[in-house]
Amino acid sequence: MLKSLNFKATIVAFLLLVVLLGSWEWMNQKPQATQALSEYELLMGGASQQAQVPPPSEIIKLAYEELSNPFYDAGPNDKGIGIQLAYSVYRVLVGFFLAALVAIPVGFLIGMSPLMYKALNPYIQVLRPISPLAWMPLALFIIKDSELSAIFVIFICSIWPMLLNTAFGVSNVRKDWINVAKTHQLSPIQTAFQVILPAAAPTILTGMRISIGIAWLVIVAAEMLVGGTGIGYYVWNEWNNLDLASVIFSIFMIGLIGMILDMILAAAARFVSYQE
Amino acid sequence: MSKHSFLEIQGLKKSYPGQTKGEETVIFEHANFNIEKGEFICVIGHSGCGKSTILNILAGLDEASDGLVFMNGKEVSGPSLERGVIFQNYSLLPWKTTLENIVFAVRAKWPHWPKEKIIEHSKHYLSLVGLDHALDRKPAQLSGGMRQRVSIARAFSTQPELLLMDEPFGALDALTRGVIQEELIKIWSESKQTVFMITHDVDEAILLSDRILLMSNGPHAQIAESVTVSIPRQRKRTDIIHHPDYYKIRNHLVDFLINRSKDLSGVATQVTAGQQPKTINLAS
Ligand SMILES: Nc1ncnc2c1ncn2[C@@H]1O[C@H](COP(=O)(O)OP(=O)(O)OP(=O)(O)O)[C@@H](O)[C@H]1O
Ligand SMILES: [Mg+2]
Numbered sequence: 001m002l003k004s005l006n007f008k009a010t011i012v013a014f015l016l017l018v019v020l021l022g023s024w025e026w027m028n029q030k031p032q033a034t035q036a037l038s039e040y041e042l043l044m045g046g047a048s049q050q051a052q053v054p055p056p057s058e059i060i061k062l063a064y065e066e067l068s069n070p071f072y073d074a075g076p077n078d079k080g081i082g083i084q085l086a087y088s089v090y091r092v093l094v095g096f097f098l099a100a101l102v103a104i105p106v107g108f109l110i111g112m113s114p115l116m117y118k119a120l121n122p123y124i125q126v127l128r129p130i131s132p133l134a135w136m137p138l139a140l141f142i143i144k145d146s147e148l149s150a151i152f153v154i155f156i157c158s159i160w161p162m163l164l165n166t167a168f169g170v171s172n173v174r175k176d177w178i179n180v181a182k183t184h185q186l187s188p189i190q191t192a193f194q195v196i197l198p199a200a201a202p203t204i205l206t207g208m209r210i211s212i213g214i215a216w217l218v219i220v221a222a223e224m225l226v227g228g229t230g231i232g233y234y235v236w237n238e239w240n241n242l243d244l245a246s247v248i249f250s251i252f253m254i255g256l257i258g259m260i261l262d263m264i265l266a267a268a269a270r271f272v273s274y275q276e
Numbered sequence: 277m278s279k280h281s282f283l284e285i286q287g288l289k290k291s292y293p294g295q296t297k298g299e300e301t302v303i304f305e306h307a308n309f310n311i312e313k314g315e316f317i318c319v320i321g322h323s324g325c326g327k328s329t330i331l332n333i334l335a336g337l338d339e340a341s342d343g344l345v346f347m348n349g350k351e352v353s354g355p356s357l358e359r360g361v362i363f364q365n366y367s368l369l370p371w372k373t374t375l376e377n378i379v380f381a382v383r384a385k386w387p388h389w390p391k392e393k394i395i396e397h398s399k400h401y402l403s404l405v406g407l408d409h410a411l412d413r414k415p416a417q418l419s420g421g422m423r424q425r426v427s428i429a430r431a432f433s434t435q436p437e438l439l440l441m442d443e444p445f446g447a448l449d450a451l452t453r454g455v456i457q458e459e460l461i462k463i464w465s466e467s468k469q470t471v472f473m474i475t476h477d478v479d480e481a482i483l484l485s486d487r488i489l490l491m492s493n494g495p496h497a498q499i500a501e502s503v504t505v506s507i508p509r510q511r512k513r514t515d516i517i518h519h520p521d522y523y524k525i526r527n528h529l530v531d532f533l534i535n536r537s538k539d540l541s542g543v544a545t546q547v548t549a550g551q552q553p554k555t556i557n558l559a560s
Binding site for chain 2: 272
């Protein structure tokens with residue numbers, strides 16, 4: 001039953017792909033040479049061709065070329081898609097792990113101490129809704145380094161979901177389990193690591209999963225701003241070159257890497273999950 | 277007072293602030309009783325009279341509004357591994373396997389034991405409750421009865437001087453309950469630990485305990501009587517009902533619960549501070 005459901009889903013998904021790509025291809029055919037061109041079009045030297053969204057066949061061809069040599073490096077303005085993605089992933093991971101390093105302990109503190117919760121909550125509520133990109137000018141001014149500023153922006157946007165989820169998970173650990181820790185005379189540190197952390201781990205990982213998703217959204221925008229390297233810069237650069245096939249190809253790659261990052265954290269979440 | 281009892285409870289009281297300021301709701305008060313080493317005590321009383329509250333105070337998880345608890349002549353404050361607790365809802369750590377749950381407790385008690393010794397000790401207690409085959413299962417994969425067995429094994433494995441059980445079999449069906457009661461008797465008769473247990477089941481109380489404490493209804497609940505169970509050990513569920521004292525005790529308990537517990541409740545009771553519960557011995 002389940003197997004046949006999976007099978008049917010695969011067929012439907014595949015059919016959808018064929019229909020979508022087929023109609024996209026069909027709608028964006030280049031005008032045939034035999035077709036009579038208007039005088040205007042002749043004058044423009046085929047400018048109407050340029051304005052066409054490239055059809056899937058062209059993008060697949062480009063993808064094949066790009067992916068057969070993803071790590072080439074021919075100077076600052078011509079690097080392989082692999083290198084650009086690696087820069088972005090690197091920034092996201094550094095910012096994300098620095099954020100985790102701050103958010104999880106602080107979340108623990110807030111979750112365990114109602115006093116700290118009340119004291120820190122106003123700051124969190126004000127800082128959280130700020131668009132991470134709004135920090136960029138300040139970061140650039142203070143840090144004076146575009147690379148580090150991008151990492152800082154990732155740091156600041158990944159911190160909130162992790163912080164709030166950790167605090168929520170920690171404060172909602174079942175009273176019974178805390179009582180088990182108490183009756184076994186565990187020290188506060190032991191209680192934190194042996195009872196609260198495993199109990200709150202699924203919630204904490206949910207926060208981390210949300211954070212990495214946001215970080216991946218933000219890095220593209222951040223790199224468009226700071227330039228130099230990274231997939232965000234690449235998309236913008238190809239747009240300036242009016243190479244729409246590359247733009248579409250990198251959009252797909254952004255989606256693909258985002259999905260992989262999410263899958264890794266989903267696997268980690270499954271690893272720490274438990275059934276009550 | 278010549279000799280101290282193992283456990284002495286003096287003038288225990290629990291109250292919560294009432295609706296209006298300055299007013300208080302007294303759950304129970306003037307609770308005085310002693311427990312000797314190795315005794316098995318059951319507490320019976322209507323829902324809400326404060327049984328769990330007393331147990332949590334003995335465990336050190338809750339604080340009394342007034343009164344003192346002494347164990348071995350020392351005042352009890354805060355939880356201790358010398359007082360093991362079996363909670364009504366088992367309270368196993370769901371991310372740990374059966375064995376890991378016991379190892380957790382054993383390691384807490386004897387942190388310096390080598391790993392092999394901890395595991396061997398834990399397995400021994402799991403085999404006492406017949407769970408050798410389920411060492412690597414998580415609590416979610418166990419039935420209610422099996423979970424309660426793990427929880428019993430965990431409590432006994434740390435060999436506490438006093439075992440506190442809050443309706444340990446309340447959520448089990450009658451058949452499973454009978455089996456686990458007998459396992460409990462078996463482990464207890466080997467270890468001779470002191471047990472303080474809450475139950476709603478009159479027959480269970482007679483089967484297991486040396487003495488039964490009867491609580492009147494709240495608010496202002498009292499520990500009104502202490503009924504001695506004059507049926508010799510080894511008791512078996514099937515045999516004790518033929519003992520001449522069985523129905524005398526049972527009728528006394530049922531009569532207390534149905535008729536007298538509510539008359540004794542409220543402020544207008546004859547129990548005064550410092551007074552021990554009335555001892556009832558129905559032996560023929
Ligand atoms: N935080 C609180 N504020 C006010 N009253 C409370 C509070 N906690 C418990 N109580 C009251 O204390 C009384 C005793 O509760 P307790 O859980 O000890 O009862 P119990 O005898 O164990 O009942 P049961 O047999 O149903 O488990 C109850 O009537 C309850 O309403
Ligand atoms: Mg209770």
